[in-house]
Amino acid sequence: MYDKELVLDILKQTLEATEKITRRFEKINNVADFTNSEFGMERLDSICMLLIAIGESLKNIDKITKGELLKNYPEIDWKGTKGLRDIIAHQYFNVDAEEIFWVCEKHIPPLSETLQKMLSDLQ
Template sequence: MSDPDLLRQRLQDVLTALERIPRHVADISHPDDFLSGETGQGHMDAICMILIAAGEAFKRIDKKTDGKLFARYPQVEWRRAIGLRDVLAHGYFDIDIEQLYAVCRERIPALIETLRKMIEDLQYDQMP
């Protein structure tokens, strides 16, 4: 598999994972719902794991493409997406649930759409 194929596959893997977040947050109507029982906590755990994995993948993709790929899609705050991985991984017990809720509701849908566009664009562009 070529580098462009691997890049598309990694982006597809991240997209598939991120597409699960709206299902996890569907039952969460308020940030406090993340802390109200096993179900809310389970949703929060799953969302955090997905965001950690996505952030790590973004970090590796950014390094592999020398920052050029993400520069083509400035509508996403890539540095913040990558940084969120570190916040969640190293400060899990101090997560701001209101910020996590806002990310899920406000940022993830746009990120999903951008990733779809990136994958489509990479079908025709052999960049890494």
């Protein structure tokens, strides 16, 4: 068995990160909103930092639970979500704003919903 309280804490922090991304993404309507202003670039940078934190948190959860928790929620591409962390962290100066826009638009809402479900299931 794994440390359930630790996993719950990490899940809460990860959910908070998705909520921050959602708030920071609200005023971004297209990729140009990221790339054509200092405001947009600051948003892009801050969202990328949160995506790194999310990926690292998910890696930690996988390690703590020996790969047993995330596999119970197949609606999320966990490997891709964790892999995004590596791409951003190691290729930071080559981050594709279009990809980050797409992730924010298409993947953060279902990730947030799944994290909420996981928290509810574990509590």
